[in-house]
Amino acid sequence: MSHARILAAPLFLCPLLFLGLTEVAAASEGPPGTVIHHEPAKDRRYIGSPSLCVLPNGDYLASHDFFGPNSREHERPTGRLYRSRDRGKTWKPIEEFEGFFWTGLFVHQRQVYALGTDRHHGRLVIRRSHNNAVSWTDAVVLADGEWATAPMPVIEHEGRLWRAVEDAHTGERWGERYRARMMSAPIDADLMSPGSWTFSNALASDADWLGGKCKGWLEGNAVVTPEGEIVNVLRVATPGLPEKAAIVRLSSDGATATFDPDHGFIDLPGASKKFTVRQDPDGGGYWTLANFIPERHAGQQSPASLRNTLALLHSEDLANWTVRTILLYHPDTARHGLQYADWQFDGDDLIAAVRTAHDEDSGDEEGADAHNAHDANYLTFHRWKDFRELQRSDDIPMPELPNEVFHETRSLRLAGPSFELGRLADEEKAFSNRKYVLEGVPIPLTWRTFTRLPGGARTSIEVKAKRTSKLTIATAVNQEPVDMDGWERTPLEFSYTDRGRTKLVVFERTLPKGKTLRLPRGNWTGSMLIFEED
Incomplete structure (x- = not known):
């Protein structure tokens, strides 16, 4: 099997005045994991786009943006960076940025980068830190126009870096407007220079695919197949089960993307929501964390809205996926979400930052619940030890459903x-x-x-x-x-x-x-x- 070098994810943003933030450790009550940040639901500024990377000095770096009515996501959104010096046990906010949205962190040649958009459907921008996220360059625009993405993997393969994005230049409808693309650059190029990056052609989805049930694709993953080819594995919006992902193939120079609708769709539990695929550096196939839908919840709502279960999935060949274990779960689907997990290998452990919608231990009845499962009020950190050994017998217990x-x-x-x-x-x-x-x-x-x-x-x-x-x-x-x-x-x-x-x-x-x-x-x-x- 050919292996891509997996790059640890980071962030890009312009530092602004950052006041009033304090170190946050795990709450005694509340959501699972360690709380990196809590934003009260009543503020109507929700936590989005979690990203996580391991810095060259061993620190962990996490980021997120804000979305919602009070976030300015369509004009000049705000994002934050957090550092942990003790392997995720405690976290300290270190920077606040403007013009930071849908951004992912990655490390390349001991430099930390942040690549995303400068607003909702904004320009593609990148930032860099040469000193373990102590200071950052200003944002550099890599591409004008309207773009969509999420904190997705950046990988190294055959002398190039690869990163999937979507352009949103055409149309206005969510899903339908997103066209799959791949951006790539030589590994020794100046990643801050727009001229270093090659963009593939744009591929639009087709509403007639999947028997007329394809509602769009987005949030693609750059992945190397077992045969050594670069592909883009995309989330697919469909109204029913089984959930589907799409595999778009790329030429070796990254310029040409092609898709075969008769053979390019695969069954992948949880794939109607954002998921991150990474190839195991120890040769054990591929892994993802996804919002798998347990049988007890199947059919209750549209698949994309069911985000109360986070599962670990594995594939040997990238096409056939198995749920290895259920890691996080809440029986309520309306106001609890464990979603958009961005994760990294950490030796035999798997670490993740999760966008979490959960009850608030605030004593304030008005703010006691998340707005809904989608509109998260927490960023949480998680570690699963010896993740390769986990099986369905290790599933987190599932309490009885409400009512x-x-x-x-x-x-x-x-x-x-x-x-x-x-x-x-x-x-x-x-x-x-x-x-x-x-x-x-x-x-x-x-x-x-x-x-x-x-x-x-x-x-x-x-x-x-x-x-x-x-x-x-x-x-x-x-x-x-x-x-x-x-x-x-x-x-x-x-x-x-x-x-x-x-x-x-x-x-x-x-x-x-x-x-x-x-x-x-x-x-x-x-x-x-x-x-x-x-």
């Missing part, structure tokens, strides 16, 4: 959020949160018990067979997507009294003793389980 409901019969055990039990009959309420009632219930099913779900919630129930059992469900098959693989359709049908008199079709299958199955769900609701009480 989790359980029900057992002699044959089945049911678990899921917010379901209730009803009797199947005409004029019975169809949903727990809607006035619609059932009509035309077939006689063979009348007065059997069913699981009444909330409409519009895409809820799904997990069923475990205590003994081999036949399962009967009813679902609206006109929803998208509904995966009915393994289910056999019966002639039985009935409906409920919405405007369209939506038809519910009855399906059956056998579930062997000891097996667990999550019932199908679509884009509007789940499936009702129909069963006999003991």
Whole structure:
């Protein structure tokens, strides 16, 4: 296998007056990990774009920007740098910068660089420090126009540095406007000179790809394949599962990018959110930290909005990915996010800076929660020792879901959020949160018990067979997507009294003793389980 040299990530920014910052250590209560910085949610200035690198002197350097209504992200955004001299146990803020957005840190030839944009969809800019982030040059514009990126890897391969970016020069719609590009420069070039960098052609995504479900690509990773080729592995926006990444191929000189939509997409759990791929320097394939979606949350929301689980994934060939273990988790998906992890190898350990949305231990009811899972109020640091040895048996424990409901019969055990039990009959309420009632219930099913779900919630129930059992469900098959693989359709049908008199079709299958199955769900609701009480 060919290996790229992985460069530690850093930041670029123009130092301004930086007052009122104090050293922050891990909080006794609050988010997981060590708190690098907390920005109260009520200030409406949220933490974005975490980046992390190891400096030549062994210090850790972390950075982030601010986004949100009070951040000036579209005019002149602010970013901050933090240093740890004790391997991440404590952190001290050291600089504040303006014109710092979507910026990543990296180290090359003992110089620290920061490469990103000067605002939301701004110019590409770079800064440098020659003295372990004590002082910085002014920002140099590498490319005018409108650009998008995140703190993504900079790698060394075949005498060049490689870094993926996206231009946003065309269009206004998120996702669709982003065109994948790769920038590269000779390793001995002056990285502060715009003339040192080569930009590939721009590749736009196509809404017809993936059966019409490709909503754009962004936040690409420069990676070397096992065959020694440079590729760009991109996050792909899709409305459903499985989550997809795209692999764009580059010519050896970095000038030409190509993509084959028939073979260029891969399944990668968590790939509808930002993820960072790095090649293992010890020859053990590839690793990433991604917002994997556990089965208990699948289908609840769009994949891109589910950020409450951070998992370690591994691949031998860059195309086939396995979840090795779940590292961080919170059962609430609405106001808890563990996202945009930027990470580095540290010997046998893996270290990461994470954009974290979490409850605040402020004593102030108004500011007690994060605004939502996306709008993070913490930057946190994490270390996982001997990460290559971790397995699913090392998963962090998963507490019961909020509003989790359980029900057992002699044959089945049911678990899921917010379901209730009803009797199947005409004029019975169809949903727990809607006035619609059932009509035309077939006689063979009348007065059997069913699981009444909330409409519009895409809820799904997990069923475990205590003994081999036949399962009967009813679902609206006109929803998208509904995966009915393994289910056999019966002639039985009935409906409920919405405007369209939506038809519910009855399906059956056998579930062997000891097996667990999550019932199908679509884009509007789940499936009702129909069963006999003991």
